[in-house]
Amino acid sequence: MIDALAHIRNWIFDLDNTLYPPGANLFALIDEKMGAYIADLLTLDAVAARKVQKDYFRHHGTTLAGLMAEHGVDPHHFLDFVHDIPLDRLSPDLEMIARIERLPGRRIVFTNGDASYAARVLEALGLHGLFDTIYDIHRLDYRPKPLEAGYARMCEVLEIDPAESLFVEDMARNLVPAKRIGMATVWINNGSELGTEGVQSDMIDYEAAELGAWLRLIQEKEEA
Template identity: 35%
Template sequence: MKPNQDIPNNGFGHSTDYLAVDNPLRDIDVLLFDLDNTIYPNELGLLDRVEARMTEFIMDMFQIDVATAKELRTEYYHEYGTTLRGLMNKHKVDPEAFLAYVHEIDRSHVDADHELEELLSMIPKRKVIFTNGSRRHAEHTLGKLGINHHFEDIFDITAAEYIPKPNAYPYQKICEKHNIDPKRAIMFDDIARNLLPAADIGMTTVLIESDNPRAMEFHDDERIHFHVVSVVEFIKRHFLNIS
């Protein structure tokens, strides 16, 4: 069965033996989730708030206007993978000071995601957050969503020694740290290019689609095995066989 085909209902319901013998996901034992715009929908706007804080940080650092700061933020993101990496390489910015500042955002509008919480509880597999953001941001966000207890760890940009996805290094590092066999792992991300290195080392990949053209660049690459609109949709259709 090809990875992008629908998996027929196997009649096991929600027991721990919910995957059919011919289901290509049966041997998966680790689920890796990106955080921003992946574990939660982009409509929450959290990443927009983080990016606004990045712009403020750059404005204050260089004493420049907002338009110039946005341009620099975007330039470094495209060139280095993250704005932080560009600031570190070119201006020796303290990464922890930057991360603390940009992730100090208002999350008061974020409600618990009861559906996602219930679905995650039905999957008896290891789950890890794999993010280019900070551990603190992930902890706060997962806490607001009410799902932090489902994840054994948060592998953040600090754990990756500030080398962001899609560089190959953090994928190797997370596998080493958590004793992950890539061939038994599945990765979810909303940025297509971040999934390609995962596939290259044997992981199954899931793209959370959006209307962001930059994020969807490489979306038609054959190394992206599934295309869905949300983590909830994927779990329902491909793990639990709920239509």
Template identity: 35%
Template sequence: MTRSGSSRISSPAPRGFGHVETWVFDLDNTLYPHEARVWPQVDERITLYIMEMFGLDGMSARSLQKYFYHRYGTTLRALMDEYDVDPADFLDFAHDIDHSAIQLNPLLGHAIAHLPGRKLILTNGSRKHAENVAMKLGIYEHFEDVFDIAAADFVPKPERRAYLSFLDRHKVDPARSALFEDIAKNLVVPHDLGMTTCLVVPTTPDPFREAGEQEAVHAPHVDHVTSDLARFLEHLPDRGRP
């Protein structure tokens, strides 16, 4: 890759996986496809929470929800900071969803199981939500632990403090770890800290998510892009190059 200008500057080669000892995975829309209809349900529950809290109609609540999300990183952070909402109550409400559309993914389970080293989940959701989803996918047993929004003191990704708290809690060396995420902006800080980064994009557009959060972004902070996480893990590129 090059940058425009009077002189041509080569971008660094994408980081490989040969040095990786700790494998870190986001949860929502990363470890499962959007056809599982997990995130749309959570999103709808958050809208309902705002409707009931503020006495708003659905359209107004939705607008307020998106304003909170874009300003604070999560709706929960906004409600905590501005309205002293109990985070446990909010998370229990938001994650009270139907898991029946989540299918076992033995290919993903096999791929994760055979990764050399530790495996962790890093999510802006709750531990209970992560455990429920991972168990339905049949992959929960392969993970050492879940670092959720409560463990991050409710500071969400992509804030730098969230990643630093995670790295410190689990004694992870970022220079020897990899992160798999579905939102490109959430890879900026991890890459800056030294992690190998992989953006997971949907195979088909998800009508329930913003288009900008589904793009196959090609940028210096994104080392790899895949639309098939299980296959990607089975055939990791650049295994021998740090």
């Protein structure tokens, strides 16, 4: 492990487009389901529904947060519907599995999705059992990343010292609150949708195109 990260005891990872590459394009399937949900809920055509979806995402942090705020949508109903997708696009990356397993301390998934979907994704990636907990949108009390209150609450609930923690995320804007409360940050700049929105270079400690390559880099010194 490189010396600069020797103090890290909590390795916190975003899920979608971070623990697997955006080329898997799971979000296209989820995106389609969200559009269908909104179209049915608000009696809109596909184009209008997509506009609502993206507007809510930008202004509320997630589409779900917007639907809850504006229309009182039941989050369980929404998440069960949009996450009911096949995961056959995912496959285990044996090297990344081994490198995540070698990280010292706790390993945590921090996601705006829900735990049942995250668990399915981890299983498909061969990462099941390697993470200590999944901190999901329900545990966030539906205050999604990048709202800072959710980060602070996660640290309180999980007894995390931000100064001993590192957060890995593909969406640059979601790194800002983590850095502000004292975490080290890693931006997986892999071309995921809206990944570059809200980039603040002083909020990013490390940048990489792919998680596995970054883990290999930080562990090389240990292997030498």
